[in-house]
Structure formats: C-alpha cells, structure tokens
Amino acid sequence: MGKHVPHTAVTLMTAVYRKIFPAVKQELVYWTKRAEQIPNEELRTQALASIASKRFHCQGGAVYALLAGDKWKQAIRFIVAYQTISDYLDNLCDRSTSMDPADFRLLHQSMIDALTPGNSLKNYYELREDQEDEGYLAELVQTCQQIVSKLDGYSIIQDKVLMLERMYGDLQVHKHVRLDERIPRLVNWYNTNNRESLSWYEFAAAAGSTLGIFCLVSYTLGGEITSKLTHQIYYSYFPNMQALHILLDYYIDQLEDEREGDLNFCSYYPTREKMIERFVYFMEQTEKQVQSLVDREFHQLVHRGLVGLYLADPKVKKLDGGKEMTNALLQASGRKARFFHWNTKMYHRLFD
Numbered sequence: 001m002g003k004h005v006p007h008t009a010v011t012l013m014t015a016v017y018r019k020i021f022p023a024v025k026q027e028l029v030y031w032t033k034r035a036e037q038i039p040n041e042e043l044r045t046q047a048l049a050s051i052a053s054k055r056f057h058c059q060g061g062a063v064y065a066l067l068a069g070d071k072w073k074q075a076i077r078f079i080v081a082y083q084t085i086s087d088y089l090d091n092l093c094d095r096s097t098s099m100d101p102a103d104f105r106l107l108h109q110s111m112i113d114a115l116t117p118g119n120s121l122k123n124y125y126e127l128r129e130d131q132e133d134e135g136y137l138a139e140l141v142q143t144c145q146q147i148v149s150k151l152d153g154y155s156i157i158q159d160k161v162l163m164l165e166r167m168y169g170d171l172q173v174h175k176h177v178r179l180d181e182r183i184p185r186l187v188n189w190y191n192t193n194n195r196e197s198l199s200w201y202e203f204a205a206a207a208g209s210t211l212g213i214f215c216l217v218s219y220t221l222g223g224e225i226t227s228k229l230t231h232q233i234y235y236s237y238f239p240n241m242q243a244l245h246i247l248l249d250y251y252i253d254q255l256e257d258e259r260e261g262d263l264n265f266c267s268y269y270p271t272r273e274k275m276i277e278r279f280v281y282f283m284e285q286t287e288k289q290v291q292s293l294v295d296r297e298f299h300q301l302v303h304r305g306l307v308g309l310y311l312a313d314p315k316v317k318k319l320d321g322g323k324e325m326t327n328a329l330l331q332a333s334g335r336k337a338r339f340f341h342w343n344t345k346m347y348h349r350l351f352d
Contacts, residue, residue, distance in 0.1 A: 209242035308340025
C-alpha cells in the first residue's frame, strides 16, 4: 500500500488534482441534489449553504483517501458524507433559533451513529421546529455506517474515533448555547480534561477537527491498521495537528464570525505576536509527533499543506496583520508550505 501514498509535494498535488478533487466533486453533486429535495425551507437552505460554502473541508479531508490504497473511492465516499454531516449541523447550530443544548446534542448523535454501524437511526430533529428533510441526514449517516460496517479492522479503531467524535460533539454543544453560557461551559469542559499545555480555546480547537477520524478510517480501508498505529495516529493528531487545523480555519473566518456574532477562538489570544508564537508551537509539535508514523512524509506534507492552503485563502488579505501572519507562518513551515501556498493561490485565481 505504501507505494500508493505520495511522499513529495509534487506527487501529492498531482494526485489531489487528478484523483481527489474530481471524486469529491462527484460525491458533492449527489449530496447537493439530495439537499435540493429537502421540503423544509430552513433545513434545505442550511444544507445547500453548507455544501456551497464549505466544500473545501471535503476537498482537504479527502486527501486522506490516498492512505486507503485501492479503496480510495470508498474512503472519499465516507469522508465526504461524514464531513457533510459536520458542516450541515454546524450551519444548523450557528443559525439556529434554538439555544437548547439538548437539541444540539441530539443533532450530533447522528455523527456518533455514523461511526457505530449497529446504532439505529433516530429523529435527530425531534427537539427543534424544523423537521422534514426527506431522509437527507439519515442517508448521510447510513452511507458512513455502510462503509465502516464492512471494515475488517474497524474494531481496532472504533474506540479512538468515537473518543474524537465525542469531543467534537461536546464542543459543538458548548459553543452554540446562549452567549453568556458559552465561555463558562467551555472552560469547565477544558478543566475536566486537564490539558495543561493548552489554553481552553486551544483545547476546544483541537476537539473541532475531523482529520484524526479520516486518517484512521482511511488506513483501516487500506488494510494497514494495527493497535500500535491507531495509538500513534491518535496522539500524533490530537491535540496538536488538530489544533493547528482548526485554529487556521478560525483565523481566516474572523471577520465573518465577528459579523455573525459567532465564537472565534483566535480572538482570545492576547496579542497577534502570541497567536503567531502558538501557531508556530503547534507546527513544531506536529512535526515532531508525525516522525513515528508510517508514511511520515505524507503526514508532514499534510500539516505543511494546511498552512499553505489556509493562508492562501483570499479572506486573509482582508485581515488586519494578515500579511505579517502569512509571512511568519510560511517562514516557520518551510519551502513545502510555500509551494502549497502558491499552488492554492493559483487554484483560487483559476477556478474561483
């Protein structure tokens, strides 16, 4: 399987443009058609908006399909379905008329069910006014269940993927409740998890990424998973790689989140210099931790690719200090990050 995994920036980008992006587009065309069939206007609006505005989440996550060998298309199907649930629910919670934590918890039960083949489907909308989606969310859940149910080694990774998902679900509940309850809930949650090397907002960011799940499922599809590799991936990705991923995501969304009144973890850094220092810390820690992984070069490319990809987003130009941040992080991340940054900027110019 190793021979299928790109270990250089050029071979990775070639595989992404030739294999990954076209396959992701095909999956998203299907889910867009399904979303268009949703009878409830609010659910239909949020389902379509989440695909239209967050498709790059699927494109980025689908890079892990390259770890799945001959089953890379199954990996993409899983990754796109699972990420589409995540983005859809995030939109529902962000734009929700409800502030009920029980509603948010029930919605995110769908993501636990997606990773648990034996779990029955539920009415995930039971605690909210908008209900009828013509089976859209249920089909997304079943798509994931069908793929993981056929994995020979799924029992090896299931505990770890569910740990990652439960942290993700906790985050989504705590960050979407009433404004005056959000920070106290997030700080209390952080304190119960005892992460001394992270601030509360950095721990929350680490919980908000799906990369560890995609990595574990893809390796399992490729037939390479072992208990040792599961352990190594979990602790290589959580918290540092996942924190870097989500902090970059929040960084480029600062103006939008301020406009919409949404929580943004980057706003809690006391200074821009401190934020740069901590981003560089997560980059350095990730670099150290992926050294023990099989396909080490691939994982190094991914974390450098994250830096290049996010900082190439046109939104960065509008941020106060965006150029300074970009220069500092690209310099710290090295030549490969600059390659991905240039490549992504070219892609935006050609296709946006």
